[in-house]
Amino acid sequence: MDSEWVIDAQGLEKSYGSGASRFDALKGVSVQIAPGETVAIIGKSGSGKSTLMHLLALLDEPDRGTLQVAGKNAKSLSKRAINELRNKEFGFVFQQFFLTPNVSVLDNVILPLKIAGMGGKERRRRGMEVLEQLELADKAGSKATTLSGGQKQRVVIGRALVNAPRVIFADEPTGNLDTATGAVVEDILFDLNRSQGITLVIVTHDEELAARCDRQIYIRDGLVVSHTTSTHTGAHALIIGGAA
Amino acid sequence: MRTKDLVVTAISNTFRSKLRTTLTVLAIFVGAFTLTLTNAVGAGVSQYVDAQVGALGSPDVFIITQASDATAAGDGPVEYDAASSASVSSQQGPPGTTTKALTDADLQAIGDTAGIESVDPIRSVQPDYIEYESGTPYEFSINATSAVTTADLTAGAQLDGGATEAQLVLPDAFVTPLGFASADDAVGASVSIGITDILGAKHVVNATVVGVSLESLLAAGAGANDALIAELADAQSGGIDTAVTSYGVAVAHFDTALSTDAVTALKADLATAGYTASTIEDQLGAVQTVINGIVGVLNAFAVIALIAAAFGIINTLLMSVQERTREIGLMKAMGMSGGKVYTLFSLEAIVIGFLGSAIGAGVAIGLGSALSAVLSQGLLSGLPGLNILLFEPLSVAFVIGLVMLIAFLSGTLPAQRAARQNPIESLRYE
Structure with a gap:
């Protein structure tokens, strides 16, 4: 398999439940994502777009299909190796912030480093670096609950960024924000892509946000229905063979 | 996650829901307090009898x-x-x-x-x-x-x-x-x-x-x-x-x-x-047996109180796991292993157990020493040399250790539940 892809998924299938209540969330989806690319996965709720992201991010296992992450077959990886991969290579931004209340902004940001087992001093140094980058250094000591929505999402991005990941998975990153704040958060994400070459995989139903990505993958009823490539950037534009 | 980080995180998590933790700690406190006192009575009376045996003969x-x-x-x-x-x-x-x-x-x-x-x-x-x-x-x-x-x-x-x-x-x-x-x-x-x-x-x-x-x-x-x-x-x-x-x-x-x-x-x-x-032992054997019997019964009551407190710990931690479902899901998504999640919740149970037992034993020693002093001047002045409550460091440490063990065992069920959580299900949890 070509290792030019950071993620290479072929014929992914996933269903939940059994018998009459069986629900096929994905019916054979193939997706390839190159390093440094920005990809939007678009679809209505129930289309299977979140399930696809969970599979790509190794949060769940497909029923069928193969998945290569950074050249390694996900199936052959041990649980421990998968945990380490998620911890070191991936960053997550969810629609809900999932910030730990009553804990300082800095402590929220450095959670992945703490899980990785990094020492206290190094953790704080990295955390402060990221907070400065996101212009939140003055809030480092505040409790997460005292922040505004936009600030919270910036903390979440900081948390996704602190372990210097290769890929950031964002599930409706602006879903809970007003247009102006949402735009700021989008700018930060695309900035990171440009300046640090971090691959972005964004799950959304927001067409405007999707249009800012290099590539859009439309999902409906568990299948990829169409692929489009934005013309505004040339460098990462790739046309990927369809699905199912 | 490093062991030190796990311990620090467990301690700070314990204090997140202060009222709930306090109530659970109180329940354990009662058990540990009673157990420390009954042990002290046993030790005090035994020591007195030993001194009497010495007075009777070698x-x-x-x-x-x-x-x-x-x-x-x-x-x-x-x-x-x-x-x-x-x-x-x-x-x-x-x-x-x-x-x-x-x-x-x-x-x-x-x-x-x-x-x-x-x-x-x-x-x-x-x-x-x-x-x-x-x-x-x-x-x-x-x-x-x-x-x-x-x-x-x-x-x-x-x-x-x-x-x-x-x-x-x-x-x-x-x-x-x-x-x-x-x-x-x-x-x-x-x-x-x-x-x-x-x-x-x-x-x-x-x-x-x-x-x-x-x-x-x-x-x-x-x-x-x-x-x-x-x-x-x-x-x-x-x-x-x-x-x-x-x-x-x-x-x-x-x-x-x-x-x-x-x-x-x-x-x-x-x-x-x-x-x-x-x-001399033959002559005092019966006395010792009666004393040990009484202390045993008192200890049994204290252990019953501790068992009741154990259910309190289980309940508290189950609620905590429920409340923190998303947090657990997030930590697992970020690569925290089930084993570490288990350890984290077990440590929280042990911290609660330690708080309850240390405070319980401490208060028992403080109150008991005062009571002992008052009794030896008043009610028990006819028995010079009798220190009705004798707190031995080893038996106090044993009580604290026992309570922490009970707390750990109580934490097993909630900790297992937390460790088994599927990160995606947890993150979807409303």
């Missing part, structure tokens, strides 16, 4: 009497035998019971028994009074077995059995009446003991106070060494050799190296020879 001592000559009804009168028929009043059985006296021949026989190192008859002397520097005389008695006992001293030293000088250990109740400023002041003083001989003549014997003892529950009277007892006995006999030497009780020392089984065998040997031998 562990390597037999109290020997003739086997009681229970006359079976229908056997008719027993024929008189000049060599063995002398009876003396016995301390065993109902008041007035007599037992055959031990003669010098008996002492010789006992001394010759393998395993017995020495045997001494107990000679009882009945002094009339004690006085110091012509002050007020006070009625006074001497404990016949004091030569082989270890007194519970408040000042001075134990009796020297080998000394030729007449020595006395004074009960502390006599210190002030006799005109001494303090127990230390009494040590080294020479006192006069009055005694009446069998012909009615009065004699005075001088003795040196070498120590002052706490009054003992089981052995009353002052202590006197062999030299003093001999001097008093001589005075009491009025210079007349009573010809037949007979004693009610003898004290035999046996080899301290003997095992429990060997001691039992030795007792059996003496029984075959017609003597009843009992150690």
Whole structure:
């Protein structure tokens, strides 16, 4: 398999439940994502777009299909190796912030480093670096609950960024924000892509946000229905063979 | 995640829901408090009994009497035998019971028994009074077995059995009446003991106070060494050799190296020879059993309280797992292993257990010490030397350890539930 892809998924299938209540969330989806690319996965709720992201991010296992992450077959990886991969290579931004209340902004940001087992001093140094980058250094000591929505999402991005990941998975990153704040958060994400070459995989139903990505993958009823490539950037534009 | 981070995180998580943690800690507190107190009562009473055992005699001592000559009804009168028929009043059985006296021949026989190192008859002397520097005389008695006992001293030293000088250990109740400023002041003083001989003549014997003892529950009277007892006995006999030497009780020392089984065998040997031998332990065994029984029942109540508290811990942690479903999901999504999640929640349970037990034990020690002090001045002042609540560091540590273990076991179920959570399901959780 070509290792030019950071993620290479072929014929992914996933269903939940059994018998009459069986629900096929994905019916054979193939997706390839190159390093440094920005990809939007678009679809209505129930289309299977979140399930696809969970599979790509190794949060769940497909029923069928193969998945290569950074050249390694996900199936052959041990649980421990998968945990380490998620911890070191991936960053997550969810629609809900999932910030730990009553804990300082800095402590929220450095959670992945703490899980990785990094020492206290190094953790704080990295955390402060990221907070400065996101212009939140003055809030480092505040409790997460005292922040505004936009600030919270910036903390979440900081948390996704602190372990210097290769890929950031964002599930409706602006879903809970007003247009102006949402735009700021989008700018930060695309900035990171440009300046640090971090691959972005964004799950959304927001067409405007999707249009800012290099590539859009439309999902409906568990299948990829169409692929489009934005013309505004040339460098990462790739046309990927369809699905199912 | 590093162990230190896990511990720090567990501690800070415990204080996130302060009211809930406080209530759970209170439940454990009650159990740990009770358990610490009941253990302390057990230790306090045991220590007191041990001190009393010391007052009664050393562990390597037999109290020997003739086997009681229970006359079976229908056997008719027993024929008189000049060599063995002398009876003396016995301390065993109902008041007035007599037992055959031990003669010098008996002492010789006992001394010759393998395993017995020495045997001494107990000679009882009945002094009339004690006085110091012509002050007020006070009625006074001497404990016949004091030569082989270890007194519970408040000042001075134990009796020297080998000394030729007449020595006395004074009960502390006599210190002030006799005109001494303090127990230390009494040590080294020479006192006069009055005694009446069998012909009615009065004699005075001088003795040196070498120590002052706490009054003992089981052995009353002052202590006197062999030299003093001999001097008093001589005075009491009025210079007349009573010809037949007979004693009610003898004290035999046996080899301290003997095992429990060997001691039992030795007792059996003496029984075959017609003597009843009992150690101090035998005489106090029943008392110890009753005390242990009472403490056991009290401990059982405390453990019941702890079991109730364990359900409190389970409940608290289950609620905590429920509340923190998303947080657990997030941590797992970020690569935290199920094992670490399990450890985190188990540690939270242990932290709760430690808080409850440490506070419980601490308050028990504080309150108990105060109560003990008040009781020893009031209700229990008749039992000097009794420290009703004795807090031993080891048993307090054991209680804390036990509670932490119970807490850990209670945390198992919630921790397992947390560890098994699927990160995606957890993140979807509303």
